[in-house]
Amino acid sequence: xxxxxxxxxxxxxxxxxxxxxxxxxxxxxxxxxxxxxxxxxxxxxxxxxxxxxxxxxxxxxxxxxxxxxxxxxxxxxxxxxxxxxxxxxxxxxxxxxxxxxxxxxxxxxxxxxxxxxxxxxxxxxxxxxxxxxxxxxxxxxxxxxxxxxxxxxxxxxxxxxxxxxxxxxxxxxxxxxxxxxxxxxxxxxxxxxxxxxxxxxxxxxxxxxxxxxxxxxxxxxxxxxxxxxxxxxxxxxxxxxxxxxxxxxxxxxxxxxxxxxxxxxxxxxxxxxxxxxxxxxxxxxxxxxxxxxxxxxxxxxxxxxxxxxxxxxxxxxxxxxxxxxxxxxxxxxxxxxxxxxxxxxxxxxxxxx
Amino acid sequence: xxxxxxxxxxxxxxxxxxxxxxxxxxxxxxxxxxxxxxxxxxxxxxxxxxxxxxxxxxxxxxxxxxxxxxxxxxxxxxxxxxxxxxxxxxxxxxxxxxxxxxxxxxxxxxxxxxxxxxxxxxxxxxxxxxxxxxxxxxxxxxxxxxxxxxxxxxxxxxxxxxxxxxxxxxxxxxxxxxxxxxxxxxxxxxxxxxxxxxxxxxxxxxxxxxxxxxxxxxxxxxxxxxxxxxxxxxxxxxxxxxxxxxxxxxxxxxxxxxxxxxxxxxxxxxxxxxxxxxxxxxxxxxxxxxxxxxxxxxxxxxxxxxxxxxxxxxxxxxxxxxxxxxxxxxxxxxxxxxxxxxxxxxxxxxxxxxxxxxxxxxxxxxxxxxxxxx
Numbered sequence: 001x002x003x004x005x006x007x008x009x010x011x012x013x014x015x016x017x018x019x020x021x022x023x024x025x026x027x028x029x030x031x032x033x034x035x036x037x038x039x040x041x042x043x044x045x046x047x048x049x050x051x052x053x054x055x056x057x058x059x060x061x062x063x064x065x066x067x068x069x070x071x072x073x074x075x076x077x078x079x080x081x082x083x084x085x086x087x088x089x090x091x092x093x094x095x096x097x098x099x100x101x102x103x104x105x106x107x108x109x110x111x112x113x114x115x116x117x118x119x120x121x122x123x124x125x126x127x128x129x130x131x132x133x134x135x136x137x138x139x140x141x142x143x144x145x146x147x148x149x150x151x152x153x154x155x156x157x158x159x160x161x162x163x164x165x166x167x168x169x170x171x172x173x174x175x176x177x178x179x180x181x182x183x184x185x186x187x188x189x190x191x192x193x194x195x196x197x198x199x200x201x202x203x204x205x206x207x208x209x210x211x212x213x214x215x216x217x218x219x220x221x222x223x224x225x226x227x228x229x230x231x232x233x234x235x236x237x238x239x240x241x242x243x244x245x246x247x248x249x250x251x252x253x254x255x256x257x258x259x260x261x262x263x264x265x266x267x268x269x270x271x272x273x274x275x276x277x278x279x280x281x282x283x284x285x286x287x288x289x290x291x292x293x294x295x296x297x298x299x300x301x302x303x304x305x306x307x308x309x310x311x312x313x314x315x316x317x318x319x320x321x322x323x324x325x326x327x328x329x330x331x332x333x334x335x336x337x338x339x340x341x342x343x344x345x346x347x348x349x350x351x352x353x
Numbered sequence: 354x355x356x357x358x359x360x361x362x363x364x365x366x367x368x369x370x371x372x373x374x375x376x377x378x379x380x381x382x383x384x385x386x387x388x389x390x391x392x393x394x395x396x397x398x399x400x401x402x403x404x405x406x407x408x409x410x411x412x413x414x415x416x417x418x419x420x421x422x423x424x425x426x427x428x429x430x431x432x433x434x435x436x437x438x439x440x441x442x443x444x445x446x447x448x449x450x451x452x453x454x455x456x457x458x459x460x461x462x463x464x465x466x467x468x469x470x471x472x473x474x475x476x477x478x479x480x481x482x483x484x485x486x487x488x489x490x491x492x493x494x495x496x497x498x499x500x501x502x503x504x505x506x507x508x509x510x511x512x513x514x515x516x517x518x519x520x521x522x523x524x525x526x527x528x529x530x531x532x533x534x535x536x537x538x539x540x541x542x543x544x545x546x547x548x549x550x551x552x553x554x555x556x557x558x559x560x561x562x563x564x565x566x567x568x569x570x571x572x573x574x575x576x577x578x579x580x581x582x583x584x585x586x587x588x589x590x591x592x593x594x595x596x597x598x599x600x601x602x603x604x605x606x607x608x609x610x611x612x613x614x615x616x617x618x619x620x621x622x623x624x625x626x627x628x629x630x631x632x633x634x635x636x637x638x639x640x641x642x643x644x645x646x647x648x649x650x651x652x653x654x655x656x657x658x659x660x661x662x663x664x665x666x667x668x669x670x671x672x673x674x675x676x677x678x679x680x681x682x683x684x685x686x687x688x689x690x691x692x693x694x695x696x697x698x699x700x701x702x703x704x705x706x707x708x709x710x711x712x713x714x715x716x717x718x719x720x721x722x723x724x725x726x727x
Contacts, residue, residue, distance in 0.1 A: 062517015067715020
């Protein structure tokens with residue numbers, strides 16, 4: 001029963017062994033630490049870079065152009081902002097050269113709040129990322145999806161941004177959501193692939209035999225079928241929305257929860273089918289609310305589903321403030337919380353035109 | 354326009370060598386004087402410099418006549434850029450050189466064998482522009498089959514990408530190197546020290562020729578008003594990188610120095626920082642008028658005078674060549690004018706690649722290398 005961070009690590013291992021990954025690199029990514037969240041422990045191609053995000057992204061682009069298969073980590077997405085022109089360059093490599101080049105690289109980076117990360121360890125990047133054409137953007141909410149999406153990201157001939165909700169990195173898979181081949185006993189898995197405390201120089205991981213299980217980029221997952229309201233969400237908010245939806249069952253409110261999983265190119269077919277069936281839409285994410293990716297989903301919904309809607313589509317997102325404050329009260333006031341989500345779900349489901 | 358007061362005297366070859374912090378066995382204190390280049394090479398170098406200059410002048414003319422929206426290029430840098438292009442190991446994949454150029458590199462491309470008509474096509478933004486299909490400015494080439502990475506307008510970003518191709522080359526073995534070039538003003542960006550740091554990591558030094566063509570200008574701003582460092586190349590010293598400042602207006606000197614630097618990089622697999630003092634003969638771009646600047650040294654004129662004095666070329670021959678290329682480029686520009694613009698409906702083409710083009714090319718070059726026991 002892997003955690004998300006273990007799932008990512010196993011996927012990177014499969015990437016190295018079978019999908020041609022040549023470099024997993026970034027700050028503290030190589031030994032001895034193996035990543036500040038342990039995502040890269042024990043990987044044979046992992047190496048430490050200088051503390052230079054522009055160098056990390058630039059070098060990843062160079063490696064990609066030379067036909068390598070790099071996975072670069074930005075330690076926290078809060079530190080990716082000074083690389084945005086390089087991200088634009090990577091995203092535009094194929095288009096600008098009219099198809100002469102492609103730029104196959106993966107950037108993985110932890111995002112979002114929920115670990116008391118204060119101002120610079122809590123940022124979201126989904127709105128910004130979806131504003132950089134030429135990238136595919138994925139964001140898993142379960143270890144199994146993290147595993148399968150990472151394999152797809154590695155295999156894709158384009159730049160792929162793998163946004164890992166940092167509050168979920170140590171969350172375990174739900175029963176039935178295991179990765180095929182992983183030991184059922186979480187302690188056994190830990191013994192196999194988690195680096196020991198202290199001296200690690202002699203340690204080698206024992207990787208479980210996990211398969212090439214690709215979760216296709218661009219496919220949403222319906223977490224919970226429902227009748228009255230479609231909730232479109234992703235990352236950390238998937239579990240929060242699902243719990244809120246469960247709370248409403250006793251009130252006779254039946255909410256459908258869709259985990260988008262890929263932000264670009266996203267699964268409009270699944271969304272549209274659901275919205276037309278429930279006639280109501282709520283989008284939930286942690287990013288700041290102004291020019292939020294959810295606004296795009298709502299715009300498209302209004303344009304394409306206007307006459308079937310029974311309530312105004314709504315967005316619950318982060319407050320448009322410069323950061324997430326450290327104190328609990330500040331964090332709770334800054335990003336959507338379960339009670340508020342449940343309240344909005346109830347209001348929308350009961351709204352009559 | 355006056356030249357800036359920032360005038361680091363280009364050093365002689367021997368002095369430049371003293372800049373380096375260590376010397377490898379295969380180096381010697383060559384100077385242009387004691388290693389005269391063969392007359393055929395000089396004639397070829399002149400031919401390319403002349404053609405490159407006339408190409409830029411044709412591009413400027415096209416822009417002024419409305420056959421293009423913007424011009425930027427490298428007239429004044431031919432004496433450095435031509436030898437560079439001649440010395441490139443041209444090809445595809447890690448066993449050849451990668452080039453992270455910028456928008457003043459047309460002479461390098463010509464010396465590598467590029468068709469000047471393609472530059473005209475990019476100026477005219479026609480669909481047949483092989484570099485970008487009418488999407489990008491003149492002077493922004495992309496040639497994957499020669500490892501010429503797409504040139505982009507943001508200043509200095511190429512210096513952050515260069516370590517990546519070089520890392521792949523070092524890992525692959527062989528003698529392929531990465532060449533990155535940009536101007537002096539851009540070294541103020543963080544990407545420049547990124548390149549110095551990433552190419553000199555202890556035990557992981559990278560085979561990169563880090564070039565700065567120093568024309569002492571950043572658009573309208575004189576370098577000396579913004580930069581306190583005496584020489585840009587000095588910045589490499591702190592990293593143990595071999596550094597040199599050379600006279601980039603002398604093609605023979607450039608040829609020797611580039612060759613010497615490349616030989617070192619190809620064999621030692623370590624970086625060299627080369628600052629080449631050059632002129633900017635038509636200003637920054639069409640935005641600043643693109644008119645000939647009388648005050649700066651013209652490397653083509655100086656070189657032609659030298660070749661005449663040595664009896665290698667005659668004025669009559671040079672005039673004949675000039676007239677011939679001028680006419681050819683004029684005719685070509687007229688043909689290009691008739692070529693089709695890209696269709697608006699193509700804007701969504703190539704946002705995403707369908708196949709891993711660079712990955713397949715890498716696999717192919719690995720197979721070839723294995724075949725020849727590289």
